[in-house]
Amino acid sequence: MQVQQTEAIVLAMFGTTVESALQDLLAIHTAVQAAYPQVQVNIAFTSNQIRRIWHRRATNPDYLAQHPEIPREILQIQGVLATIANLQDRGYVRLVVQPTHIAPAEEFHDLAAYVRGLLSIRTMKPRWRPFQAIGLGRPLLGTYSLKYAYADDIRIAAQALAADAELARRQAAALVYMGHGNHYFPSGGLYLEFAARMRELYPDVLTLIGTVEGFPSLDEVVANLRHHRATRVLLKPFLIVAGDHAINDLVGEEEDSWQSILRREGFAVTAEVKGLGPQVASIFVTHVAEAATEAGVELR
Structure with a gap:
């Protein structure tokens, strides 16, 4: 009998409307999926404006005819909360949310607030809590952490370039x-x-x-x-x-x-x-693995 998979990865990206630039984001998705071939890996765009532009393009037959290379996942791209909600509805209750941001600035702090809020949900019966675990990965240049020194993350990024x-x-x-x-x-x-x-x-x-x-x-x-x-x-x-x-x-x-x-x-x-996407994709793979370990999420 096949066991229901409960682990998934959400790549939280600011996004882009430039078609040629999508390859930089998709390179990260490809690297993470290759590292965890049995895990569901979804992309979410944090920019409301960028998502709206892609949704408009998705309803434009002329645009679709001119750009058959655009993946459906991009045309139907969702925000982080919607992506997580849809995964939870399908039984994915152990997640790693990995930002592809460079610095732990405004967008990362908002993302951390989302994760804290979701983990704070309590139900009368504990087994009905929507999430068992959610790990939050570090941006490229690290963040505040007693376990992972940001200076090490900066050096690793410099080595990658x-x-x-x-x-x-x-x-x-x-x-x-x-x-x-x-x-x-x-x-x-x-x-x-x-x-x-x-x-x-x-x-x-x-x-x-x-x-x-x-x-x-x-x-x-x-x-x-x-x-x-x-x-x-x-x-x-x-x-x-x-x-x-x-x-x-x-x-x-x-x-x-x-x-x-x-x-x-x-x-x-x-x-x-x-x-930088293709050059630093492997760094985000490492950050996913470390976030999963800290949160107790077993990725395969």
């Missing part, structure tokens, strides 16, 4: 990453520590990072480039997907894109517009 440093070295260029950042959450320190670890691991490459929102800004990056007398720059998004920020804010033709600004400042600029 060795190819970026090598590309910059071959071009004799400074490696400049664009992160997202947040005006209301102090994530800048994590970004700066990441850049410091890159410089430590790859001392022949000047690695700097700025953010679209908050600190450090592009102004700080330019000041550092001048301080180190750099003349060539390799731009890369420090984002899971090469979506709107990468296409427009980083290398767009508008005068306020980073590429345009740096060229006006006199730097020779090249860019590699690729998301």
